[in-house]
Amino acid sequence: MAAPSKSSIKNLTALDSAALDCGVCECPLKPPIFQCEVGHMVCSECKEKMAAAETCHACRRTLAGGYKRCYGAEHIVECLRVPCPNEAYGCSAKLARYNQSAHLLACRCRPHHCPAEGCTFVSDVLSELEVHFVNTHKWPSTNVYDGTANLALVDGFNVIMPYPDSPPKEGWFVAPMRDLNHLFLLKVTRESYGRVVTPIHIRARNAGKCRLKLAYETPCGTQRLEYAFNVPSTHLSASGGLSSLDDRFDFVVPKSVQPLDMDTIKVAFSCWYPDNRNL
Numbered sequence: 285m286a287a288p289s290k291s292s293i294k295n296l297t298a299l300d301s302a303a304l305d306c307g308v309c310e311c312p313l314k315p316p317i318f319q320c321e322v323g324h325m326v327c328s329e330c331k332e333k334m335a336a337a338e339t340c341h342a343c344r345r346t347l348a349g350g351y352k353r354c355y356g357a358e359h360i361v362e363c364l365r366v367p368c369p370n371e372a373y374g375c376s377a378k379l380a381r382y383n384q385s386a387h388l389l390a391c392r393c394r395p396h397h398c399p400a401e402g403c404t405f406v407s408d409v410l411s412e413l414e415v416h417f418v419n420t421h422k423w424p425s426t427n428v429y430d431g432t433a434n435l436a437l438v439d440g441f442n443v444i445m446p447y448p449d450s451p452p453k454e455g456w457f458v459a460p461m462r463d464l465n466h467l468f469l470l471k472v473t474r475e476s477y478g479r480v481v482t483p484i485h486i487r488a489r490n491a492g493k494c495r496l497k498l499a500y501e502t503p504c505g506t507q508r509l510e511y512a513f514n515v516p517s518t519h520l521s522a523s524g525g526l527s528s529l530d531d532r533f534d535f536v537v538p539k540s541v542q543p544l545d546m547d548t549i550k551v552a553f554s555c556w557y558p559d560n561r562n563l
Contacts, residue, residue: 314382318351394521444468478538499552
């Protein structure tokens with residue numbers, strides 16, 4: 285019988301992808317790969333951790349000389365390629381399965397997931413995410429021109445839209461930015477001592493680092509407190525992307541300056557980009 289052509293194995297279906305995972309840590313196998321005498325495979329890290337083991341982790345057969353190198357499995361793992369999960373958003377990368385997680389962290393085609401709890405909205409266009417924030421969740425949105433504005437923030441999420449141009453003349457229409465690269469969310473949380481403002485910088489592909497300054501004045505206007513700091517950026521590339529804000533800077537407006545019974549707090553906002561890229 286004639287040997288099957290190479291083209292016949294272009295499209296493969298893995299009935300059990302776990303067969304290519306380490307039998308101990310369950311991570312995708314990558315060279316070097318090791319096995320017991322009947323073929324139960326482990327990665328190199330787990331093999332080192334079990335160096336003193338006398339029996340296989342799966343079948344409990346005696347390991348005469350420990351786990352042995354499995355060159356055949358290494359060749360198979362290296363030959364197989366899987367598409368990037370972001371293929372639908374334009375990524376054409378074909379990856380070794382064990383490289384998939386690392387690729388996703390840097391993939392240029394990562395879509396943006398809405399951070400609202402329970403929301404499943406996803407888009408690879410940042411301007412569409414802003415429209416979703418405003419139309420679906422009714423989060424207030426403010427246009428910021430030339431990187432500076434005085435804001436009236438409500439509790440919850442506030443959307444800040446940076447425009448690189450000067451403010452339009454009265455009566456002029458402001459067209460949406462379809463090639464939006466940056467977007468801010470200012471999350472306001474009411475505490476017993478005042479309002480806490482947590483800034484989130486959402487960036488699209490190729491966006492640069494951002495620096496932010498927030499300030500408030502005392503009611504009589506005699507004193508002003510401001511903080512300037514680098515803002516950690518996120519792509520919102522996974523649902524629940526804002527599940528942890530522990531590494532973010534919080535700006536506190538004390539209740540002695542703006543009482544808790546006020547519906548909004550007044551904050552001066554400035555942003556700029558050290559790498560001099562456009563907004």
